[in-house]
Amino acid sequence: MLATFAAYGKSENLPSETDSVETSFTNPVWDGADPWMVKQGNDYVYCFSNNNGIAVSSSKIMTQRNEAEYIWKAPASGWNSNCVWAPEIHFIGGHWYVYYAAGVSGPPFIHQRAGVLRSVNDNVYSDYKDMGMLNTGDNPEDVSENIWAIDMTVMKLKGNLYAIWSGWLEQMDTDATSQHLFIQEMENPYTLKGKRVLLSSPEESWETGGPLNLNEGPQVLKHDDQVFIIYSCRESWLKEYRQGMLQLKDSDADPLDPESWIKTGPVFEGNDSVHGVGHVSFVKSPDGTEDWIIYHTKKTTEPGWDRDVRMQPFTWNADGTPDFGDAVKAGKPLKRPSGEVEIEQN
Known part of the structure; x- marks a missing residue:
């Protein structure tokens, strides 16, 4: 039996059984960082790291987390025994796959690598098999030459599967090392194919300028026939942390060719009230x-990783690119996601 624990930080204005159904909510919705939420059928699956393990919860309501269960705890020893970071869960071919970063020790966080878990069936709360470390280095034949990697996500495109992650150009003995985005084709959801391709480096004025230049947290966003990678840049512990965007030039462009992508930014950032x-x-x-x-956002302007989770709707520009608008300040009422009130009423 998997351990369970109550979700924290539920929206304060969600109703009790005796209240009428509220039509609005306010940010933040709960504590946490690196939020990964995916909709599968009518359920919202939320995946997060906690106490050196990975947990998931499932709810039909976006703004409310239900009780969560651990699906995996880090082993007592080995490459993935510590520093479990930023898991993502994806439903592929009848199984759930969880991509996460972990290391043998830290700080310094110089040992981080990407790993993957696979569910034994299509139930998100099923047992999971550890499928091992992914070789994110330049030598596909030798995992001993593997290179630092975090924040792996996957992209399905025209029948092919691709891994996208944040990594180093070469293995270093300091975590004060710039991070870049890489892409690589996958043979299957737990095996990389070919060699990694450098997709993006922190080079633009809006993604540089601090003590350490980062490209990390890549996420795939699709709209009609357009494909985007929204990613985080600047420093995660500073108020300047923000989002950049890579746009695939056209639907027939090769995603493994860096020239196929157009960089724009920042496309979403903080303000005087949101950091x-x-x-x-x-x-x-x-x-x-x-x-x-x-x-996620920082709770204060001071350097550090004390963060909370927020959500808001966004729209699309006439050219098909996303318009994320302004980050909404804490406490400002937002209309609940369309259809959510009806679910609660029923």
Whole structure:
């Protein structure tokens, strides 16, 4: 039996059994960081790291987390025994796959690598098999030459599967090392194919300028026939953390060719009231009519990783690119996701 624990930080204005159903909510919705939410059928699955393990919860309501269960705890020893970071869960071919970063020790966080878990069936709360470490280095034949990697996500495109992650150009003995985005084709959901391709480096004025230049937290966003990668840049512990965007030039472009992507930014950032906007994910509203961005922010302007989770709707520009608008300040009422009130009423 998997351990269970209550979710924290539920929206304060969600009703009790005796209250009328509220039509609005306020940010933040709960504590946490690196929020990964995915809609599968009528359920919103939320995946997060906690106490050196990975947990998931499932709810039909976006703005409320239900009780969560651990699906995996880090082993007592080995490459993935510590520093479990930023898991994502994806439903592929009848199984759930969880991509996460972990290391043998830290700090310093110089040992981080990407790993993957696979569910034994299509139940998100099933047992999971550890499928091992992914070789994110330059030598596919020798995992001993593996290179630092975090924040792996996957992209399905025209029948092919691709891994996208944040990594180093070469293995270093300091975690004060710049991070870049890489892409690589996958043979299957737990095996990389070919060699990694450098997709993006922190080079633009809006993604540089601090003590350490980062590209991390890549997330795939699709709209009609357009494909985007929304990613985090600047420093995760500073209020300047923000989102950049890579756009595939056209639907026939090769995603493994860096020249196929157009960089734009920042596309979503903080303001006087909201600080350190980072590590996003995207879902549709319960009735499928709205697009929502899930993200974390810093609780203060001081350097550090004390963060909470927020969500808000976004729209699309006439050219098909996303318009995320302004980050909404804490406490400002937002209309609940379309279809959510009806679910609660029924």
